[in-house]
């Protein structure tokens with residue numbers, strides 16, 4: 001963009017922001033975000049350093065504001081810029097681009113755009129482009145391939161990028177770890193390029209060291225207050241049918257409020273004085289007047305700090321013990337997400353830490369009745385399974401006790417989402433004049449994903465059943481209630497036996513904090529964790545990095561595409577947490593067996609093609625062979641089933657099991673064989689015909705096939721087909737292929 005175009009844009013934007021009421025209101029909100037006071041600091045640090053790390057808790061404004069601060073600063077100097085921001089998931093790339101456009105009074109695709117798999121808005125003329133880590137990775141790798149194939153420096157795409165922002169690096173997905181290693185190598189070759197890393201406060205120092213001790217800007221977090229309940233509270237809430245657990249006149253468990261505004265400001269002041277000047281008497285006096293949970297659990301109105309956090313942080317052991325004897329809530333967190341235990345640990349208050357930890361380990365529930373309820377409940381269910389009955393009851397209770405506010409339910413995977421959905425739709429939640437039940441999963445098309453951001457009509461309660469894709473960098477602005485099942489899908493890999501699994505596991509504390517935060521993004525909210533306080537205290541602080549939990553054939557192939565002369569193991573050693581030698585060896589063997597690498601680790605032509613598709617290299621090979629042999633259709637079905645899951649389910653009753661096995665054999669025999677793969681292909685083809693004829697349900701029950709899985713496979717097939725076309729493996733018109 002030319003200088004006068006920039007000046008024109010800046011002028012237009014300023015007058016729009018001043019003249020439009022809605023934009024003025026949004027502007028006021030933006031200026032109140034914690035990150036707003038760091039705007040100049042961020043710009044000046046970036047002027048003087050090539051890499052900067054911005055570390056802040058959820059809701060501080062990193063994702064939506066930092067790209068705009070950079071843009072405004074560079075435009076302010078009359079210069080143009082191209083900022084690429086990566087997100088771990090498609091939904092956040094898309095929704096953050098939309099949000100920033102709204103904040104600037106524009107439509108997405110103008111100044112701000114996005115590019116995700118198979119979909120983009122804006123591009124060349126957009127100054128801020130959001131994309132997934134995978135998309136930027138391909139750009140970085142493609143650049144090397146193009147440069148090696150000849151070309152002038154002017155064709156190098158990175159020359160046109162001024163800033164790269166990598167968001168949520170603490171999530172440690174394998175693409176982001178890999179990309180950081182590539183970027184670290186590239187930076188010296190591109191002195192004009194600035195890199196902004198953004199993370200939660202976890203591991204900020206490690207990331208900084210990884211980038212040569214780059215400066216770290218710490219930003220405090222911000223969410224509206226979120227009231228937190230654990231399983232024992234939920235059981236007690238559900239038992240007391242008549243009480244409104246959300247009534248502001250009570251503290252959530254039926255106690256009358258004693259906190260007047262004056263009392264609150266005295267508590268705020270006493271907490272601040274204790275923290276700043278180590279004067280504890282005013283606080284102790286206020287707490288001791290009455291042993292009321294509302295008082296001793298009080299959270300500072302701006303910081304969320306509780307008396308227990310103050311005493312833990314300052315090592316006031318006697319006062320810590322006093323509060324524990326009152327039955328203080330140890331699980332409370334301040335607005336930066338820290339609990340009293342975290343504070344004691346951070347300030348090295350060993351004794352206070354030990355006392356609180358021991359207390360938490362020994363007191364699973366707050367009250368004996370709750371403890372009893374919890375015991376009874378845990379004796380009747382398997383805590384590792386999703387209790388859809390409990391979720392339905394809790395949803396009903398929330399809807400009875402409150403008039404509005406969308407509800408976000410975190411579940412591990414598609415099957416749990418569907419089971420819960422089916423249960424709800426078989427009850428009064430089916431009434432679409434009152435409820436809108438939506439599903440959110442990474443595999444559903446982005447047009448479906450977008451529906452969760454739309455407000456429901458007045459009087460209709462929106463309920464979103466989601467995996468952890470709604471956990472970070474996503475704001476659904478009307479969500480007030482979050483139900484956290486505490487479970488998520490996690491891949492793990494044993495490199496010594498070469499076995500990988502996808503299983504449902506407990507979330508980490510970092511996940512739980514993020515989930516909680518989703519309830520308080522735009523207004524105060526409530527979060528229900530469907531696990532006990534005892535379980536909460538024993539959750540790991542964060543997940544193991546993905547690169548250490550998965551087979552890495554895809555990454556190894558990308559390493560060779562990036563630099564055909566490099567030794568894979570040597571390159572991967574440069575990552576923050578390198579995979580073990582055995583994992584790398586296993587991956588290289590697989591790639592050699594596929595013909596993607598030669599015995600001395602050279603990339604083959606086939607390997608180059610396999611690496612260009614966003615699926616596992618062995619799946620890519622099947623697809624390419626499917627095209628060559630004119631049998632792409634079944635290969636597409638198998639590719640999607642391999643990536644997602646087999647559509648057959650196993651019934652429990654022995655005679656039904658026999659019928660299910662016979663049904664599978666019957667389907668396979670339609671294609672002349674006994675293989676499981678043929679059964680999957682036949683099931684998909686027959687299901688497609690049955691669907692056209694309105695016989696889908698009958699087919700699914702007769703052949704023990706999950707209709708949700710079939711729908712998912714159908715949508716994945718379309719996506720994969722478009723990928724093949726986009727990369728030139730298929731002509732746009734594929735009627736010639738079977």
Ligand SMILES: Nc1ncnc2c1ncn2[C@@H]1O[C@H](COP(=O)(O)OP(=O)(O)OP(=O)(O)O)[C@@H](O)[C@H]1O
Pocket residue numbers: 033056057058059060061062063064065099222223472473474475476477517520521522
């Ligand atoms: N789509 C939206 N609608 C309304 N408000 C929004 C929207 N997106 C963001 N906000 C507001 O801006 C705040 C900051 O959001 P942002 O995503 O920038 O935070 P963050 O620091 O990146 O947190 P996280 O890492 O959890 O995403 C939110 O808490 C919310 O109040």
